[in-house]
Amino acid sequence: MGSQEVSSTVDWQGKHVTVAGLGVSGIPAARALHERGALVTVVNDGDDERARAQAAELEALGITVRLGDGATLPPSTELVVTAPGWQPDKPLFLAAAEAGVPVWGDVELAWRLRGTGGREPAPWLAVTGTNGKTTTVRMLASILQAAGLRTAAVGNIGVSLLDAVLGETEYDVLAVELSSYQLHWAPSLRAHSAAVLNLAPDHLDWHGSMAAYAADKGRVYEGNTVACVYNVADPATEDLVREADVEEGCRAIGFTLGAPGPSQLGVVDGILVDRAFVANRQKQAQELAEVTDVNPPAPHNIANALAAAALARAFGVEPAAVRDGLRAFRPDAHRIEHVADIDEVRYVDDSKATNTHATEASLAAYDSIVWIAGGLAKGATFDGLVTGAAKRLRGVVLIGADRALIREALTRHAPEVPVVDLDRTDTGAMSEAVARAAELARPGDTVLLAPACASMDMFTNYNKRGEAFADAVRARADESA
Incomplete structure (x- = not known):
C-alpha cells in the first residue's frame, strides 16, 4: 500500500497498522486507528512495569501489544x-x-484524520526552530484567543494533536508546535502558515547531519498557503523558505529586532510594527504592541513575539488582539523567569536553556551577569558562546559533569573572569552554586541560571534543576529579609 493510498477517505476496516512506541503519541494513535476498524499492533522497546500497565489497557480493547521488541516488522503490516x-x-x-x-x-x-466526522478541519499555524517554539506557540494561542477565536496550543507542546483534531471541541485554528522529529515523519503536512524561528546544531545524532536537520525543519514550509515566516537575523531560515514548494500567492514574511523593511515585522522606538500585512507596505507600518507588552522583554522573547504576531496577522487577526494577547501571555516556568531580587541583585531561572544557542540568547538579555552553567554537554563546544558573552560576565559558577569544557573555554576567551568550579554533581550543589554566585555579584548584577547543558547528570529534568535554583534563591531571600 503506497503512502497516497492511506488517507482520511480510506476505509480503515481491516488495515494492518503497526504503531511504534507506547506513550504520549503512540497510545492515542493506537486507539484512534482501532476505533476506525484497523488491525493494530503496538510494538515497544521497553518492557517495564509502566509499559505493561499501558499494554494491558490497550489489550483490553482488542489491540495487540508486543513489548521488548520494537525492531521486527509484524507480518502483513x-x-x-x-x-x-x-x-x-x-x-x-x-x-x-x-x-x-x-x-x-x-x-x-493527525493531519490525515482531521476533518473526519463531517466537521470542517481547522487550519494549522505551525512553529518550529531550535529554540523558542513553545513560547512562540503559546504566545500565538494567546493572541488568537484575544481575537475571539477557538484555538489551542498543541503538538510538541504536550497536547496530542490527535486528541485536538478528533476531540469534541471544534476549533477555528490550531497553534501547532512541531519538532524536527515530528516533521521528519510528516510528508503530507500543509500548514496555512508556518515559522522557522532559528537554526542551530541540535539532535544531530538523530538526523545525521546539520543539512538533514535543517531539511526536516524546512518541511514545515511545504505547501504553505499564506505566509512562510522567517528570521531576518538567521539567513538559514530564509534559505529554507526559498527552497520550499508553496502554494501560489504564499508570501515570505521576515521578523527582525531592527526596523522592518517591506514584508517584515520589526521594532521601531520600542514599538512592535507590521510592514507585511498593511495596504501599502512600501510606505506604511501598523503599530501592534509595545516592547513592554512582551513578558519578559528580553531580545529573544521579543523575536518570539514578532514571529507569533506574524502568524496571527497572516490569519487575519487585528492589531489590537496582538497587543492584548501578548499582554495576557505568561511564560512557562524556567524560561528566563525572574525569581527574586536580593540586595539589589536579580536572580533569573532559565534552566530551559539546555544548549548553547538558547544560552546565547539568555546571556544577551542582561548587561552584567554572574552565570551559573554546566551539566551534560551533549557534544557541544562553548568557545563561541563564551567569546560572545565575555564582556557581560562578572563571574561564573560551574556545576555538573561536563563543567570542565566550559571552564576551558573561559580560560581561553575570558581569562580575567573569576570562575568557581564546584566539584560535585549531587543535587545539593545548586544551593552552594547560588551562595557562591551571590558572593561574586554586585548591586545591579543578574545571577543567571542558563546552563547551556542538559540536566540529567544531576537532576531528573530541567524543571527539577530550575526548581532547585529557585528554592535556593528563595531560601536566601528569607534569610536576608
Whole structure:
C-alpha cells in the first residue's frame, strides 16, 4: 500500500497498522486507528512495569501489544505509525522501507484524520526552530484567543494533536508546535502558515547531519498557503523558505529586532510594527504592541513575539488582539523567569536553556551577569558562546559533569573572569552554586541560571534543576529579609 493510498477517505476496516512506541503519541494513535476498524499492533522497546500497565489497557480493547521488541516488522503490516523520537535508522523502519511500507508520525496521522466526522478541519499555524517554539506557540494561542477565536496550543507542546483534531471541541485554528522529529515523519503536512524561528546544531545524532536537520525543519514550509515566516537575523531560515514548494500567492514574511523593511515585522522606538500585512507596505507600518507588552522583554522573547504576531496577522487577526494577547501571555516556568531580587541583585531561572544557542540568547538579555552553567554537554563546544558573552560576565559558577569544557573555554576567551568550579554533581550543589554566585555579584548584577547543558547528570529534568535554583534563591531571600 503506497503512502497516497492511506488517507482520511480510506476505509480503515481491516488495515494492518503497526504503531511504534507506547506513550504520549503512540497510545492515542493506537486507539484512534482501532476505533476506525484497523488491525493494530503496538510494538515497544521497553518492557517495564509502566509499559505493561499501558499494554494491558490497550489489550483490553482488542489491540495487540508486543513489548521488548520494537525492531521486527509484524507480518502483513501496511502502515507504520511511529512515535517521533524513534530514530530513522531503527531496524523496524529499514524493514518497512524494504517492504515498501510507508512510515508516518503522529502529526502525519493527525493531519490525515482531521476533518473526519463531517466537521470542517481547522487550519494549522505551525512553529518550529531550535529554540523558542513553545513560547512562540503559546504566545500565538494567546493572541488568537484575544481575537475571539477557538484555538489551542498543541503538538510538541504536550497536547496530542490527535486528541485536538478528533476531540469534541471544534476549533477555528490550531497553534501547532512541531519538532524536527515530528516533521521528519510528516510528508503530507500543509500548514496555512508556518515559522522557522532559528537554526542551530541540535539532535544531530538523530538526523545525521546539520543539512538533514535543517531539511526536516524546512518541511514545515511545504505547501504553505499564506505566509512562510522567517528570521531576518538567521539567513538559514530564509534559505529554507526559498527552497520550499508553496502554494501560489504564499508570501515570505521576515521578523527582525531592527526596523522592518517591506514584508517584515520589526521594532521601531520600542514599538512592535507590521510592514507585511498593511495596504501599502512600501510606505506604511501598523503599530501592534509595545516592547513592554512582551513578558519578559528580553531580545529573544521579543523575536518570539514578532514571529507569533506574524502568524496571527497572516490569519487575519487585528492589531489590537496582538497587543492584548501578548499582554495576557505568561511564560512557562524556567524560561528566563525572574525569581527574586536580593540586595539589589536579580536572580533569573532559565534552566530551559539546555544548549548553547538558547544560552546565547539568555546571556544577551542582561548587561552584567554572574552565570551559573554546566551539566551534560551533549557534544557541544562553548568557545563561541563564551567569546560572545565575555564582556557581560562578572563571574561564573560551574556545576555538573561536563563543567570542565566550559571552564576551558573561559580560560581561553575570558581569562580575567573569576570562575568557581564546584566539584560535585549531587543535587545539593545548586544551593552552594547560588551562595557562591551571590558572593561574586554586585548591586545591579543578574545571577543567571542558563546552563547551556542538559540536566540529567544531576537532576531528573530541567524543571527539577530550575526548581532547585529557585528554592535556593528563595531560601536566601528569607534569610536576608
